[in-house]
Amino acid sequence: MIGLIDYGLGNIRAFLNVYKRLNMPCLIASKPKDLKQATRLVLPGVGAFDEAMDLLAKSGMREPLEEMVLGRKLPLLGVCVGMQMLAKSSEEGHSAGLGWIDGRVRKFDETKLVQKPRLPHMGWNQIVAKGSNPLLRELENESRFYFLHSYYFHCEAESEVIAETEYGAPFSSAVAAGNIFGVQFHPEKSHGNGVKLLKNFGQL
Numbered sequence: 001m002i003g004l005i006d007y008g009l010g011n012i013r014a015f016l017n018v019y020k021r022l023n024m025p026c027l028i029a030s031k032p033k034d035l036k037q038a039t040r041l042v043l044p045g046v047g048a049f050d051e052a053m054d055l056l057a058k059s060g061m062r063e064p065l066e067e068m069v070l071g072r073k074l075p076l077l078g079v080c081v082g083m084q085m086l087a088k089s090s091e092e093g094h095s096a097g098l099g100w101i102d103g104r105v106r107k108f109d110e111t112k113l114v115q116k117p118r119l120p121h122m123g124w125n126q127i128v129a130k131g132s133n134p135l136l137r138e139l140e141n142e143s144r145f146y147f148l149h150s151y152y153f154h155c156e157a158e159s160e161v162i163a164e165t166e167y168g169a170p171f172s173s174a175v176a177a178g179n180i181f182g183v184q185f186h187p188e189k190s191h192g193n194g195v196k197l198l199k200n201f202g203q204l
Contacts (some may be wrong), residue, residue, distance in 0.1 A: 002026040002202055003038025007059040009052050010044025010082065014188035018195055024202045032064045040202060041065065041074060044188075045081025049105065049151070050093030052081050062098075069100065073179045075204045076100075077135075083153055083175070083182030092151050101177045102156040112168035119150040127163040127173050127185070135174065135181050136163065137200050143193045145173075145185035152184060179204075 002019055006012045006028050019026040029035045043065075045052045056062050068074045078086045087097040090105035097105070110118045126142040152171040155161050163174035165184070173184045181201065187194030 001037045002040045002042060003029045003035055005041060005043045005056075005061065005065070005082075006030040007052075007061060008055040009047050010079070011046070011186070011188050012044065015042055015044060015198070018188055018198050019202065022195065022199050022202065024199070026202075029061065030059070032060050035061065035064050035068065038068070039074060040204065041068065041076040042201070043076060043078045043082035043085065045079065045083075045085060046148075047081060048092060049081060049084055049090040049097075050095045052085055053093075053095040053097065056085070066098075069180060075179045075201065076181065077201050078180075078182040079188070080149060080184060080186055083184055084151060086175075086180060086182050087153055090151060100180050101153075101160060101175055101182065103160075103172075103175070104154050104156075105151045106154050107151050108168060108171075114168075120148055121150065121167045122148045125165050125167065125185075127165050129163050130161055133162040133174075133176055134204060135176060135183075135197060135200050139193060139196055139200075145183075145187065145190040145193055147173075147185045149184060153182065 084105045086101045087103040088099045161172045164170040165173035187197045
């Protein structure tokens with residue numbers, strides 16, 4: 001059972017629609033008790049880092065999630081700001097992140113960007129896989145996904161970067177540390193490639 005974490009930010013219905021089309025059981029979790037049936041977890045996010053961390057704390061789900069993800073090792077996929085929340089901190093705000101993957105969220109260096117508007121990084125871009133990871137199974141290298149962000153996840157351990165994307169310079173567009181995964185792009189908005197990635201996650 002895939003639990004879609006609804007703490008007030010994220011395209012919950014879009015994820016729900018994808019998993020319904022895939023005929024994979026899922027539920028929307030907006031309270032701690034809703035998490036009990038989940039065996040996999042999706043943490044979506046849009047907007048600002050501090051607001052996301054504050055809303056997750058107010059939802060009452062942070063501690064149960066830590067027990068499920070860090071204690072019981074259930075697979076978790078963070079998406080966009082949900083990926084950034086996995087880091088220790090972000091240049092976008094002052095709140096501490098979850099710290100589940102060793103990294104920090106940084107703002108793109110606009111002096112390296114020639115596209116207009118320079119920020120946010122918005123639209124379709126390619127990901128280049130680094131090695132093999134089951135999250136990216138059967139996806140062609142340089143598959144295209146939809147992005148919308150001005151900050152990126154800087155991973156301390158190069159081995160935890162499973163895909164990169166070029167925007168002024170290469171940045172981590174997908175990371176993985178054990179049972180914890182993060183993608184900077186929006187699979188729920190990325191048509192066939194996104195559906196394939198979400199299916200892969202549901203089969204972990």
